[in-house]
Amino acid sequence: MDGIVVLETQYSKKFMLHIMRSIDYSGLCYTTKELNHPEVPTLPEQISMDDLAEQDDLLQLIHRVLFDVKMFHEAAKSDVKTNCGRSYPVSNAVPNMLLEEDEL
Numbered sequence: 001m002d003g004i005v006v007l008e009t010q011y012s013k014k015f016m017l018h019i020m021r022s023i024d025y026s027g028l029c030y031t032t033k034e035l036n037h038p039e040v041p042t043l044p045e046q047i048s049m050d051d052l053a054e055q056d057d058l059l060q061l062i063h064r065v066l067f068d069v070k071m072f073h074e075a076a077k078s079d080v081k082t083n084c085g086r087s088y089p090v091s092n093a094v095p096n097m098l099l100e101e102d103e104l
Helices: 013-022 025-035 056-068
Strands: 003-006 069-072
Touching: 013 056, 025 056, 056 069
Parallel strands: none
Antiparallel strands: 003 069
């Protein structure tokens, strides 16, 4: 299987709010923009973490990018990289966008 496939997964607002503290959001935005694929939603470049709990539509969009979009072979020829030089490895069709403990 090549390309990008979207597979629906169960959305949990509580879980999304929990993991948002560990996500490199600017890296995620950059990656979705670079993929430039019709199945990958475009994310707003800046968000307010203070009122994220009230932005359910945005959380669902981020969930779709993180958990529903699967990259296979051709779409994942190499690690996904941001303009800051951070590399996000793609493993089993999932880019690892989580920050390491020392990067929080």
